[in-house]
Amino acid sequence: MAIVILHRAALASSPYHEWLKDSQEPIFLIASQEKLNAFSESLDTLPKQAYHSVCAVERYDTNGEVELAVLDIAKNHTIRAIVAQAEFDVERAARLRAYLNVPGQDEYSARCFRNKVTMKDVLQRAGLLVAPFTEVQNVHNLLDFTEQNGFPIIVKPQNGAGSYGVALLSDQDELGNFITQGFTPALDVVPNLMVEQFVEGLTYHIDGIVVQGKSYAIVPSCYHTESLDFQNNEGEATASYTLAKDNPLTVRLQQFVQSVLDALPTPETTTFHAEVFHTPDDHLVLCEIASRTGGARIGDALEVALSCNLNELWARQECGLETDALLHQLKVNESKRPITGWALISPKPGMVKHVPSECDLPEVEDYILNILPGCTLQAPKAATDSIASFVFIADDEQHACHIIDKGRAWFNQHSDIEGLEEHGVG
Template structure:
């Protein structure tokens, strides 16, 4: 029995050989050359890996699916594992083509293709922002005429907020249209316009195991996701158990999962606008764990990695998830995206303030740092815990002050 692992990102963050140590199967890894270099990692060698390789242009290159198919046939693959956004649909295509178990293209597409996602939500009566698929440049002008500015322009199958623009004038609209290709190589439209929704952004994260929701809890961003070149700390905290908004979001997340479906075992990340008048409006959803520190926050809330357990269950391995419950403690994350310059100093990690359970830096002193390229391009990240939201936020603010005092870059 052999499992093909499609992987974009840090291999240290997803130690498949440890996750599946009791699996007794062999692993074949296909990963991203760019990500391997970015994280300064090397390909694994030796058991349980039969083979490991990386490809350039991994995120969008059609050669990745072709090579994955060759590996399925060469090694007699019996399962395909995919945990990252760019791999979800590829893995589904491979499973359907070769009759392998797991998520198939129908549910993979609804979580990956924002046009299909919004259509599925609308059919289920789930509120979404007014939107249109751009089939000509004139469609964006017409949409702006109907809805006014700002207008949100986003790629149909984007990730990490790459390509997302908030257009605030006709001039910005014209300039952005000159920069984007509205169609892919086969002529399919690849961009959506959406009405701008005023309000805060919440997200609902959790896992489905054995066809049932095992964990589900909402958090609230205190920053704009698309504005990833701001210089402030980006704060995101789980909601209190007694918060009425938390209960509304729990019910909203359950409704989205019923409408979109999914495989027997998967993690999910659902983003929801909470408008000024109290309405909940779906932004988008994904059948994978949340990015940045969302995964670490979920581990604090529920005691397990939301990527690891669905992978183990997909391969028939036991997990001690227990009955569904509310979190006993809260947690949040503090993120600093990269800013350009020479990194001259960082604070001493031996003096970390209380409540910080994880602190990660993504550059070394003396290194020349480039500006952030996407919403997950971090200089530093913290995971902070507290008894409730108020204590968690106070500790996050303490960590923010600590980091700013010790940071010198420019």
């Protein structure tokens, strides 16, 4: 038996050699070369005795070499598990499992959690509230939708993530500009867009894990900064904080997301990340849900709150390793979890002269700097693009909001980034 890991993230955030160190089976790691480059990492730093083999694939997202590598492993080993914890690996891993008869999330489940049209079709039939939506195959779909539902609308990829490629259109002029910019695909390409009605209200994310069909640690959080604002909010990128256990919305959000998990073909074991709108008239409306851990620093903030890494628990369970101790730890700490949160610092176009390498704010548990002096920054393209980030513990929800604002102000006060126009770049 063997374990195959598809890895599309930083190596430092996923130490599989530590998480699976008691496994007696060979472990094969297939990583994205682009992600290694982005985080200045190398496979050479991994302990050689921990893995049977490691390889990095260029153009990882579209390169069939990933599939060929897994099929090559299967020639000599029976694969017990294919571990794939990144959003863009969910469907790829499901297809490989189906082809090789490996247990785990199947293709239909993967599609329901990745394709937002399929997802909302299933949930709507189950009687759960979602915003009006439709698939976009041509201009007529957009015109008909706005005529029926009005503005604002959201146009986005059916299987996107991180608010990448999402457009908020507020009126007919913005819709006209969007259409004339050329979203219509070539005749031989299948469209991959959808449109849905914009939902007023605050956005919450709810995160947790399912182990052998049972949900654990369903933790609701409130976005302090909306992800769609990342291009227009003076660099104040996405941030959030967990809700207090006695917040009236906490139980409602937990129950709502559990009903979503029950309605979908949820895998026996998976983490999950849901986003839910709370409307001014007090309704909960699902935005979307993913069968993986939330991005940005969500997982890190949850680990501080629960003293348990959900991805470690997920990986161990998928690989057939003992998880009783982690589950006990999770249940004990969930009942007494503190309020935690995180914030990203968004890049602003400019030349970096100085940025703080350490953070001395007492509430901050972990601070990460992603840039160095001398580099040139461009405007963010996704809500999760960041040059720095921090995770914190707060006394209450109001204190959490204060820490987010305080941390961002501290970073700006201790940084020197000259605008590109000052260097003659336009």
